[in-house]
Amino acid sequence: MKLIRTKNYEEMSRIAADHVINAIKSNPRAVIGLATGDTPVGTYEALIRDHNHYGTSYKQVHTVNLDEYIGLDKNDPNSYRSFMKTHLFHAIDLPESHAFLPNSMMTDSEEACRQYDESIRQLGGVDLQILGIGQNGHIGFNEPGSSFSMTTHVVELTQNTRQANARFFKQLEDVPTHAITMGIKNILESRCVLLLAFGHNKAEAVAQLLASEQPDETFPASALCLHPSVTIIADEEALVLADKQERRSF
Numbered sequence: 001m002k003l004i005r006t007k008n009y010e011e012m013s014r015i016a017a018d019h020v021i022n023a024i025k026s027n028p029r030a031v032i033g034l035a036t037g038d039t040p041v042g043t044y045e046a047l048i049r050d051h052n053h054y055g056t057s058y059k060q061v062h063t064v065n066l067d068e069y070i071g072l073d074k075n076d077p078n079s080y081r082s083f084m085k086t087h088l089f090h091a092i093d094l095p096e097s098h099a100f101l102p103n104s105m106m107t108d109s110e111e112a113c114r115q116y117d118e119s120i121r122q123l124g125g126v127d128l129q130i131l132g133i134g135q136n137g138h139i140g141f142n143e144p145g146s147s148f149s150m151t152t153h154v155v156e157l158t159q160n161t162r163q164a165n166a167r168f169f170k171q172l173e174d175v176p177t178h179a180i181t182m183g184i185k186n187i188l189e190s191r192c193v194l195l196l197a198f199g200h201n202k203a204e205a206v207a208q209l210l211a212s213e214q215p216d217e218t219f220p221a222s223a224l225c226l227h228p229s230v231t232i233i234a235d236e237e238a239l240v241l242a243d244k245q246e247r248r249s250f
């Protein structure tokens with residue numbers, strides 16, 4: 001794992017965007033794995049600025065998102081497809097048909113998961129996967145206890161995760177109870193992983209991740225130990241506890 005320490009959120013976002021832009025420059029047909037949530041919003045803003053000023057084109061790029069809520073129509077403002085439209089897709093030249101998210105409106109969710117894995121396979125796999133991290137170490141919606149051998153699957157969201165995501169909804173009851181998420185196996189199959197973290201509330205998870213030497217299913221992000229190309233970009237606040245603990249050298 002490579003660690004890039006940044007002063008703040010803006011710098012984290014700019015450096016993360018540079019990684020994405022470089023991946024697209026070296027392969028204009030790159031497949032980029034995307035995340036939702038607060039963490040990557042600044043990265044997406046930086047990608048839009050770059051697209052406007054320097055013309056990086058997404059015409060041949062494909063994107064695959066990590067996850068989607070079950071039961072929200074894709075046009076629902078809280079669906080992750082809407083999130084991606086609002087924060088990125090509306091402002092770049094990515095063809096709509098190149099943007100993949102799990103189909104969470106299919107009555108047969110298991111089939112939706114199978115189809116998502118098949119789409120990723122047909123795209124030739126993910127070149128660069130962007131990840132945020134949950135306070136409990138979740139990546140995608142893979143909560144503690146998830147098997148690291150799972151591909152795309154249905155998850156029941158923990159109360160903790162529903163509460164954390166309730167800020168986007170009118171009330172907690174409106175937060176869906178289930179989602180479809182890429183599994184840890186999918187994440188490990190991507191060619192490069194870029195995990196972003198900022199702020200004090202991620203300090204514990206980041207410290208635990210940096211101290212992880214063995215994969216441990218009680219802490220999902222520890223699976224990244226098994227991956228040969230992981231870059232963590234974290235700001236000073238997210239690193240406060242990691243700095244205090246003895247850790248491997250990066």
Ligand code: F6R
Pocket residue numbers: 034035036037038039040066067131132133134138139140141
């Ligand atoms: C989002 C996702 C989640 C988030 C994580 C952190 O697609 O898969 O794992 O990355 O919950 O969320 P934020 O960035 O809002 O702190």
